Amino acid sequence: MAQVLTPTAAPGSPAEGAEGVRSAGSDPARASAGALAACNATLVVENMYCGGCMRKVEQALLQQPGVASARANLSARRVTVTCSTGRVSTDDLIEALAGAGFKAAPLLDEPAAAARSADRDLLRRVGVAGFAAANIMLLSVSVWSGQSGDMDTSVQTLFHWLSALIALPTVAYAGQPFFRSAVQALRARRLNMDVPISLGVLLATGMSVYQTMRGSQQVYFDAAVSLLFFLLIGRYLDQLMRSRAAGAAANLLGLRGSMATVIHADGGTERLPARSLAPGMRVLVATGERIGVDGRILEGRGGVDESLITGEADPAPVAPGRQVFAGTLNMGPPLVVEATATDESTLLAEIGRLMTAAEQGRGRYVRLADRAARHYAPAVHLLGLATFVGWLLTGHGWEPALTAAIAVLIITCPCALALAVPAVQVAAASRLFGRGVIVKAADGLERLAEADTIVFDKTGTLTLGEPRLVGGGACSDGLLARAAALAASSHHPYARAVVREARDRGLDPVAATDVREVAGAGLVRDTAAGEERLGSAVWCGVEGEAGDVATLWYRPAGGEAAAFRFEDRLRPDAGEVIATLARAGYRVELVSGDRPAAVETAAGEAGIAQWHARQNPAQKIARLDALKAAGCKVLMVGDGLNDAPALAAAHASISPSTAADVSQTTADVVFQGERLVAVVEALAVAKAARRMALQNFALSLGYNVLFVPLAVAGYATPLIAAIAMSSSSIAVTANAVRLRSKRLEL
Amino acid sequence: MTALAWLIPAALALGGLGLAAFLWALKTNQFEDLDGAAWRALQDEETRAPEQPGRR
Secondary structure, X not given: OOOOOOOOOOOOOHHHHHHHHHHHHOOHHHXXXXXXXXXXXXXXXXXXXXXXXXXXXHXXXXXXXXXXXXEEEOOOOEEEEEEOOOOOOHHHHHHHHHHXXXXXXXXXXXXXXXXHHHHHHHHHHHHHHHHHHHHHHXXXXXXXXXXXXXXXXXXXXXXXXXXXXXXXXXXXHHOHHHHHHHHHHHHOOOOXXXXXXXXXXXXXXXXXXHHHHHOOOOOOHHHHHHHHHHHHHHHHHHHHHHHHHHHHHHHHHXXXXXXXXXXXXXXXEEEEEHHHOOOOOEEEEOOOOEOOOOEEEEEOOEEEEOHHHHOOOOOEEEOOOOEEXXXXXXXXXXXXXXXXXXXXXXXXXXXXXXXXXXXXXXXXXXXHHHHHHHHHHHHHHHXXXXXXXXXXXOOOOHHHHHHHHHHHHHHHOOHHHHHHHHHHHHHHHHHHHOOOEEEOOOOHHHHHHHOOEEEEOHHHHHEEEEEEEEOHHHOOHHHHHHHHHHHOOOOOHHHHHHHHHHHHOOOOOOOOOOEEEEOOXXXXXXXXXXXXXEEOOOOOOOOOOOOOOOEEEEEOOOOOOEEEEEEEEEOOOHHHHHHHHHHOOOEEEEEOOOOHHHHHHHHHHHOOOEEEOOOOHHHHHHHHHHHHHOOOOEEEEOOOHHHHHHHHHOOEEEEEOOOOHHXXXXXXEEEOOXXXXXXXXXXXXXXXXXXXXXXHHHHHHHHHHXXXXXXXXXXXXXXXXXXXXXXXXXXXXXXXXXXXXXXXXX | OHHHHXXXXXXXXXXXXXXXXXXXXXXXXXXXXXXXXXXXXXXXXXXXXXXOOOOO
């Protein structure tokens, strides 16, 4: 690829250079001078799908000197490496994996660690509650069957005491997540679902202990503990979905996280992760490489594809002194960029400000289950209280009154709210996960289901965000094949586009030998008939076209130069997707930062009637606000940095996995792959999930209507309570599982 | 009825054994990679590091 440039002179004083080194010295990766990994490294491996791959990955890594162990995790698509002696650079490991055919990257940071310990904590509680529920149920069943037979009261009391022995520590341990959350809610003077749950469980347990002492039959240990068990399963599913999404998102960012070539003051170069760069460092950006850092160009002129920042598809001409942004693609000769801190006046700072404002402006969305709980919790408490008072007023003692009230609390305990919604969400998220769509926000699907207007960005969202040859039919197969043979040895995006076009035509180009690449100019090869060249207009000796950066020229030996024009093409299924959305009644708009002509063409091809061009981030937000004011709930689909504020401001947001880091982090949903149909799929699943959550509410309401009168009247024996609760929990979960394989249409 | 005196503790102990096994499995990362574990069960040999000098 690119040659290493010899720096002409170190910019700035030696003191400035030392400053850069010192600030970077705090980073352990940097301190080890070229050896990136300490003795533990976790790599993300993108295309590890099966057991065979897992083994190949491990073996490839173990062949590396100094690697003591490598353990792949297929579910997480990660591999953890420990080394035995000295240090192993992660670069070497990634190289080794690339040799074995795997794309790997170091994991940027591990946000999942805290989530994983929370996962485990909940799972442990689920296990304990499950054990206790099973054993208490065993004892309870014998008591219930004994009641109609010849069971001795003393044996019954013994069984109750045994149940208490199991139930008390279980409630104290497994109930903690609910108690904690209930206390928090009460402190904030709110009611959430956990308040009636905690109250029900604690009252039922306390009352049962009292009744056990008295030798009565109204003992609810089984109900209290199995309630905890079911609710914990719901809580665990919810947590699992969150941590899985967080892990997948971290993987995506890791795979995108770029490496940068840093030029030291002594002229030596070193590959460092882009995020460990400090202001003042000089970075070499090769042709076709993404710029890893925000900075100013010191050397080199050419073109930079800034579509991720501005939405403009054609490369922008750059020269020394110009500001460039992380994530943009160098389309010209190698550049030397000096990393700068984010300046308050730059586009980036502006986007940062807009993001903060947008996030504050977006009212906190209240999840479906919480909204239901707001009405449900007070109703339940009132009902319990009314039962208690009613029994007292009709002349019964406080004991039967309290027992009836507790039975009401147990029967009405919001299993459907706490279990059914997470179960539906998990089923929906894992269905989408299987199709490369990652739901990142916990309430993302719910908000997605409410959207009625969809705003698309153009470059990188509606289009592929990479150059494709246009008007390829103009050149003959022979010409294309010869140009592709030259292009095959280059990493330049245009060269790769030529090779791809040749492949698409079934030409199967083979890289020609002894091709020389002159960075920023083009490729040349000596043949018997003379020189053939592929590159810029100047390189191929074409007059008057020098300013056009989106064209590649090919001059065969002794022949006339031919032009290849490049354009960012629409995603293959864009038109179809827009048509489907329109049919489903969505209002679709295109809002882009690109030139009006380019936007109009794209809108026309995709079939979008409403489009806005040359929109800066603030104007995009203004457009969303206008839609919001008109009563629309907007789904924003975008990828660029310029879309990030709009993604944050919209009711729901989707990004492709090629999006800028900030956008990907902001978006509720991220989809992988070339096909836009993922948007339709996400919407369809979100709507189905919402339908199913409502169905589940209806189901559990049905149970309540059936059993609450019994409880109020005092007929809810422990047996009836147990049956009502378990069967409603199982019914709603079974309903949710249907979502996994159901046929869905938008 | 005397049967209960040992049946109940036996039942609880067996259940407790299951719980202990579950907690042990959780603690030793047995649930970390369920997809991978399914494949590993089918692999004939362990992937092993090449002989490190000084190990034998």
